[in-house]
Amino acid sequence: MLGWIVPPPREPTKTKEEFACERAAKVDELAASGYLKSERIRQALLKVGREEFIPRLYRDYSYLEVPLPLPGARATISCPHSYPLFYEPLGLEAGQKFLEVGLGSGYGAAVAREVVGKEGLVVAMEIDPVTFQFAKANLEETGYHDVVLVNADGTLGYPPLQPYDRISITAACNAIPPPLLDQLPLGGRVIAPVFAGNTQMLVLMERTETGMRSSEICPVLYVSLQGKYGV
Ligand SMILES: C[S@@+](CC[C@H](N)C(=O)[O-])C[C@H]1O[C@@H](n2cnc3c(N)ncnc32)[C@H](O)[C@@H]1O
Numbered sequence: 001m002l003g004w005i006v007p008p009p010r011e012p013t014k015t016k017e018e019f020a021c022e023r024a025a026k027v028d029e030l031a032a033s034g035y036l037k038s039e040r041i042r043q044a045l046l047k048v049g050r051e052e053f054i055p056r057l058y059r060d061y062s063y064l065e066v067p068l069p070l071p072g073a074r075a076t077i078s079c080p081h082s083y084p085l086f087y088e089p090l091g092l093e094a095g096q097k098f099l100e101v102g103l104g105s106g107y108g109a110a111v112a113r114e115v116v117g118k119e120g121l122v123v124a125m126e127i128d129p130v131t132f133q134f135a136k137a138n139l140e141e142t143g144y145h146d147v148v149l150v151n152a153d154g155t156l157g158y159p160p161l162q163p164y165d166r167i168s169i170t171a172a173c174n175a176i177p178p179p180l181l182d183q184l185p186l187g188g189r190v191i192a193p194v195f196a197g198n199t200q201m202l203v204l205m206e207r208t209e210t211g212m213r214s215s216e217i218c219p220v221l222y223v224s225l226q227g228k229y230g231v
Helices: 016-032 039-047 056-061 082-090 107-116 129-141 178-182
Strands: 097-101 121-126 148-151 166-169 189-196 199-208 211-220
Touching (some): 082 107, 097 107, 107 121, 107 129
Parallel strands (some): 097 166
Antiparallel strands (some): 189 199, 199 211
């Protein structure tokens, strides 16, 4: 998988308590390494059990810094550090309307739902029907019934609920899909891995009064975005 070494599948052995300890240790590590800054994102990462979003045979590896395979054609759950890496520069906060393109396991949507709270809204899109059903079941089982789930090409965005204060694209594109830029209001931000030759750069864009302002965050490695404006 994309240059990552995926650990071998095996029957899970860890208890709920062991996962809780690993989760707390991971959150401390993310804070110490500078990825995690905001208290709201910290609380969300502590609350959502990542192991609940991972296929059974990979569950013991929930808090390892590797992407793990998901049901579906090309889906993975991203490494644990990816979530603060994306959500901190986005400035994800309470009350915002958030669109995720690339639902995967549903974990990122659950974390975002904790951050935006009941006064906000999470809309999450997934193109692969098998991956979509996996995420939907995970979110239902963990009690996230109010995330709006859309099984469709996320490069087109989701016009019925636009505009979105924040958009996260969790797969790599050649450029941010124009329909997603159109669904951002003034002050709105979008983050995505963008191909630069054979490598990828995590790019943040914000709509300002004078146009789109763009900044580069760091090199990353993600599966390719599919769909009309995909790779
Ligand atoms: C790295 S995974 C997402 C991880 C996810 N955020 C999570 O927390 O598990 C990228 C996902 O984007 C999906 N994807 C790729 N192109 C897409 C598109 N055009 N629209 C919606 N989803 C897409 C893939 O099927 C895959 O599930």
